[in-house]
Amino acid sequence: MNSLTDVMRPGKAGARYAARRRELETYFDRTAAQAWARLTSDEKVSRVRATVRAGRDAMRALIMSRLGEDLQDRRLLDAGCGTGALAAEAAARGAAVTAIDLSPTLVGIARERCPAALPEGSDAEPGRVSFLSGDMLDDALGTHDHVVAMDSLIHYQLPDIVSALSALAPRTRRSIVFTVAPSTPMLTVMHAVGKLFPKGDKSPAIEPARLGRLSDAIGSAPALSDFEITHSQRIASGFYTSQCVELTRR
Numbered sequence: 001m002n003s004l005t006d007v008m009r010p011g012k013a014g015a016r017y018a019a020r021r022r023e024l025e026t027y028f029d030r031t032a033a034q035a036w037a038r039l040t041s042d043e044k045v046s047r048v049r050a051t052v053r054a055g056r057d058a059m060r061a062l063i064m065s066r067l068g069e070d071l072q073d074r075r076l077l078d079a080g081c082g083t084g085a086l087a088a089e090a091a092a093r094g095a096a097v098t099a100i101d102l103s104p105t106l107v108g109i110a111r112e113r114c115p116a117a118l119p120e121g122s123d124a125e126p127g128r129v130s131f132l133s134g135d136m137l138d139d140a141l142g143t144h145d146h147v148v149a150m151d152s153l154i155h156y157q158l159p160d161i162v163s164a165l166s167a168l169a170p171r172t173r174r175s176i177v178f179t180v181a182p183s184t185p186m187l188t189v190m191h192a193v194g195k196l197f198p199k200g201d202k203s204p205a206i207e208p209a210r211l212g213r214l215s216d217a218i219g220s221a222p223a224l225s226d227f228e229i230t231h232s233q234r235i236a237s238g239f240y241t242s243q244c245v246e247l248t249r250r
């Protein structure tokens with residue numbers, strides 16, 4: 001597969017994206033793989049994590065509602081699929097799903113959990129999921145009707161989010177549904193505190209995004225000129241706050 005540098009101009013933003021991607025791979029594949037597997041299972045979790053689980057369930061339902069009930073004849077890319085819950089739901093609605101994540105460990109768990117998983121190396125087919133490990137921006141993934149990036153772009157800075165959307169846009173026929181961490185006073189404080197302890201905190205920061213700036217940057221990105229923001233909705237549940245944004249081809 002081609003590398004990220006094939007789809008983004010080399011330079012500061014590309015280098016920063018690549019550096020963050022490496023941190024995320026280490027974090028989700030090793031440091032947090034078991035915790036993440038547990039959060040996304042039916043196992044009992046702490047009360048704080050239960051609020052996050054409830055928020056994430058609500059976000060997944062919101063994203064699925066934007067895609068519609070009948071996904072027959074649609075190809076969908078789950079970009080940063082984690083343990084694969086959304087990919088499985090999209091396949092159950094008939095979509096041919098390609099689900100990719102940086103973490104081979106999480107992809108392995110996703111493949112085991114998903115009744116519609118195809119054997120490794122198979123191409124996506126209707127009602128089934130082809131799970132892959134690698135980068136969501138790899139242009140070898142081909143063209144899809146929908147791209148979904150649930151809580152996978154929240155770790156990147158705003159210019160890198162817009163670059164990622166710009167790389168995905170030419171390969172998307174209908175819509176890109178993604179989430180960002182909205183800039184709230186609580187997140188801003190957590191972010192500032194996290195920066196005081198960069199060595200002690202091994203978890204990758206969530207990058208709060210100002211929604212006005214995101215919308216302006218999308219509006220002025222040449223590669224996104226055929227797309228418009230058709231929906232924006234926040235889910236807040238205890239320690240989980242995330243904003244769903246839908247970009248639809250005009």
Ligand SMILES: C[S@@+](CC[C@H](N)C(=O)[O-])C[C@H]1O[C@@H](n2cnc3c(N)ncnc32)[C@H](O)[C@@H]1O
Nearest residue numbers: 028080081082101102103134135136150151152
């Ligand atoms: C917070 S988890 C969310 C997982 C899943 N979308 C969900 O909602 O359950 C973020 C995931 O995005 C993946 N990710 C981040 N950047 C990625 C990239 N450039 N390509 C593929 N996966 C990526 C991480 O490895 C991680 O599993």
